[in-house]
Amino acid sequence: MDNQAEIRAFLKSRRDKITPEQAGLPTYGNRRVSGLRRNEVATLAGVSVEYYTRLERGNLIGVSDSVLDALAQALQLDDTERTHLYDLARAANTTQARARRQPARSTVRPSVQRIVEGMPGMPAFVQNNRFDVLATNPLGRALYSEMYADPVCGANVARFVFFSPVARRLYVEWERIAKGAVGALRIEAGKNPYDRELSNLIGELSTRSDTFRVMWGAHDVHVFRKGTKRFSHPVVGDLSLEYDSMDLPDDCGLTVTVYSAASTSAADALKLLASWSATSEAAQAAEMHSDN
Numbered sequence: 001m002d003n004q005a006e007i008r009a010f011l012k013s014r015r016d017k018i019t020p021e022q023a024g025l026p027t028y029g030n031r032r033v034s035g036l037r038r039n040e041v042a043t044l045a046g047v048s049v050e051y052y053t054r055l056e057r058g059n060l061i062g063v064s065d066s067v068l069d070a071l072a073q074a075l076q077l078d079d080t081e082r083t084h085l086y087d088l089a090r091a092a093n094t095t096q097a098r099a100r101r102q103p104a105r106s107t108v109r110p111s112v113q114r115i116v117e118g119m120p121g122m123p124a125f126v127q128n129n130r131f132d133v134l135a136t137n138p139l140g141r142a143l144y145s146e147m148y149a150d151p152v153c154g155a156n157v158a159r160f161v162f163f164s165p166v167a168r169r170l171y172v173e174w175e176r177i178a179k180g181a182v183g184a185l186r187i188e189a190g191k192n193p194y195d196r197e198l199s200n201l202i203g204e205l206s207t208r209s210d211t212f213r214v215m216w217g218a219h220d221v222h223v224f225r226k227g228t229k230r231f232s233h234p235v236v237g238d239l240s241l242e243y244d245s246m247d248l249p250d251d252c253g254l255t256v257t258v259y260s261a262a263s264t265s266a267a268d269a270l271k272l273l274a275s276w277s278a279t280s281e282a283a284q285a286a287e288m289h290s291d292n
Contacts, residue, residue, distance in 0.1 A: 041074050123142075123259040146164070180224060182216055186220070239269040
């Protein structure tokens with residue numbers, strides 16, 4: 001990823017989102033831009049126009065934390081956007097050789113696999129920073145059965161969201177989920193600008209999906225930590241599940257996500273889904289046994 005281009009586009013996109021009224025600035029005459037001008041951001045951040053212009057051109061080398069904080073306040077960044085700005089600055093101040101990190105793992109430790117499988121009543125997944133699902137339990141596989149059935153997706157949630165028409169039905173709020181996935185990938189790109197596999201995935205999504213390309217151009221960021229997802233599942237119908245995502249500190253780039261039912265109807269739907277999953281697995285095992 002081009003760090004300078006990312007910085008330039010991100011700062012400008014945030015500046016364009018804030019009106020003078022939102023920033024508490026007076027307006028005079030006709031304005032050719034709906035957002036803030038560079039000189040207005042510079043004033044709010046307490047830096048010279050020349051210095052802010054340098055920053056918005058993509059040069060964050062040597063910028064202090066106090067300036068980054070002032071810039072984040074001037075642009076009214078939320079916590080996720082502020083962290084992304086710091087990630088971009090960190091990447092700008094790190095050489096490519098030093099920035100190369102161990103790539104996100106493609107395997108899961110047996111102990112983590114046992115933890116996931118030890119929650120039979122809740123769909124649970126382990127994925128890396130590229131949205132590859134590396135491990136799941138039977139209920140998780142049943143919840144995302146259509147993703148696993150699509151060879152184009154390759155058990156990758158981002159590909160499923162943007163390449164599979166089925167995803168638009170499975171996710172009741174598909175657009176929100178899609179925007180969140182794009183924002184999460186941009187966070188990872190800011191942290192790991194030299195991750196070739198991540199860059200290849202983003203390039204593939206941009207090439208094959210017009211929707212992804214438009215959403216990527218918005219430069220919004222997102223972190224999946226907790227929330228609610230609504231599904232329209234082909235077996236159990238509509239259900240709403242809460243999710244919590246937790247990073248694995250000793251495994252580079254891996255996250256565990258667990259879905260839970262917060263209502264009786266959702267709990268009943270998960271029980272039905274678990275029963276269907278067990279029946280399907282038994283039928284598949286019997287079929288394989290008969291073939292042998």
